[in-house]
Amino acid sequence: MSVEGKLALVTGSGRGIGRAIALKLASQGVDIIVNFFRRREAAEQTAKDVEALGVKAEIIRANVGDPVKLDEMFDTIAANFGRLDILINNAASGVGRSILDIDIKAWDWTMNINAKAPLLCAQRAAKLMERGGKIVNISSLGSSFVWPTYAVVGVSKAALEALTRYLAIELAPKGICVNGVAASAVDTEALKFYIKQGLVKDTRQATPAGRMVTPEDVANVVAFLCSEEAFMIRGQTVIVDGGTSVAPFIIS
Amino acid sequence: MSVEEQIKEIVANIVHVDKSVLTREGTFKDIKADSLDIVQALVAIEDKFDIEVPDEDAQKFQNFGDFIDYVEKRVAEKEKS
Numbered sequence: 001m002s003v004e005g006k007l008a009l010v011t012g013s014g015r016g017i018g019r020a021i022a023l024k025l026a027s028q029g030v031d032i033i034v035n036f037f038r039r040r041e042a043a044e045q046t047a048k049d050v051e052a053l054g055v056k057a058e059i060i061r062a063n064v065g066d067p068v069k070l071d072e073m074f075d076t077i078a079a080n081f082g083r084l085d086i087l088i089n090n091a092a093s094g095v096g097r098s099i100l101d102i103d104i105k106a107w108d109w110t111m112n113i114n115a116k117a118p119l120l121c122a123q124r125a126a127k128l129m130e131r132g133g134k135i136v137n138i139s140s141l142g143s144s145f146v147w148p149t150y151a152v153v154g155v156s157k158a159a160l161e162a163l164t165r166y167l168a169i170e171l172a173p174k175g176i177c178v179n180g181v182a183a184s185a186v187d188t189e190a191l192k193f194y195i196k197q198g199l200v201k202d203t204r205q206a207t208p209a210g211r212m213v214t215p216e217d218v219a220n221v222v223a224f225l226c227s228e229e230a231f232m233i234r235g236q237t238v239i240v241d242g243g244t245s246v247a248p249f250i251i252s
Numbered sequence: 253m254s255v256e257e258q259i260k261e262i263v264a265n266i267v268h269v270d271k272s273v274l275t276r277e278g279t280f281k282d283i284k285a286d287s288l289d290i291v292q293a294l295v296a297i298e299d300k301f302d303i304e305v306p307d308e309d310a311q312k313f314q315n316f317g318d319f320i321d322y323v324e325k326r327v328a329e330k331e332k333s
Contacts, residue, residue, distance in 0.1 A: 109288055
């Protein structure tokens with residue numbers, strides 16, 4: 001069964017991995033709701049590129065870390081479409097601090113966007129998935145491995161992966177497949193910043209697969225998890241890292 | 253309440269300072285606001301006045317006065333349209 005004609009909400013799809021996922025799904029005939037928070041121009045560009053692939057795009061601005069705004073976003077989706085087939089919980093934020101410098105505000109901000117919002121989005125989405133659906137949560141290897149100043153984000157991603165398992169089981173009777181994708185450091189502007197700051201080693205040449213993970217690599221796996229071929233995969237978080245995590249000693 | 257007073261109230265609540273310390277010449281740095289405070293204040297002000305403040309514009313503000321003038325201008329534009 002093809003995903004053609006389905007409707008997907010991709011949170012945080014103005015830039016980076018979210019944008020790549022939106023375009024990948026659009027290339028398979030999926031209509032896309034582009035959610036963004038800070039960069040309207042980027043979201044408009046994603047929507048334009050989605051439409052160029054021959055499907056529909058709608059832009060909704062919402063800070064998913066704010067439950068009121070999140071509800072408003074789903075009210076709009078319910079009013080305009082009356083259904084949702086695919087939810088990609090991609091929007092993420094974080095405060096880069098060492099563990100002793102994490103205050104309550106930084107913790108709440110990060111957990112609200114990276115862990116609470118995916119739960120609330122899944123709850124609202126499930127009600128719009130009367131004919132079944134797919135939910136994919138975007139995690140990171142920081143859930144299992146330690147990166148400098150990544151503590152609160154890493155913890156939030158670990159929560160997201162646990163949430164993925166619970167959602168998968170509890171939503172299974174509704175015909176909703178839930179999985180996750182965890183990428184290692186993806187070749188984005190954000191990574192270049194970390195390397196420049198000396199917080200992360202430049203491992204771009206040391207990945208066993210021979211190159212860095214790109215947003216498109218992540219999007220390809222997300223698209224597979226949204227397909228019927230992935231029907232029997234439930235509650236898993238698939239690692240996309242070019243082999244880095246199973247061969248950590250190569251990287252030095 | 254004027255736009256200026258409303259902005260001061262929002263910032264004061266988020267950064268936990270008294271409104272009286274917020275002067276037009278003052279900055280977020282002066283009141284020891286961190287990057288998260290600034291984002292939260294920006295978002296709260298956007299929500300309050302139903303405007304969007306692009307990051308590119310936000311980076312140009314030298315002090316609260318610049319910020320207040322910008323928001324007042326955007327609110328006036330919105331009312332006109």
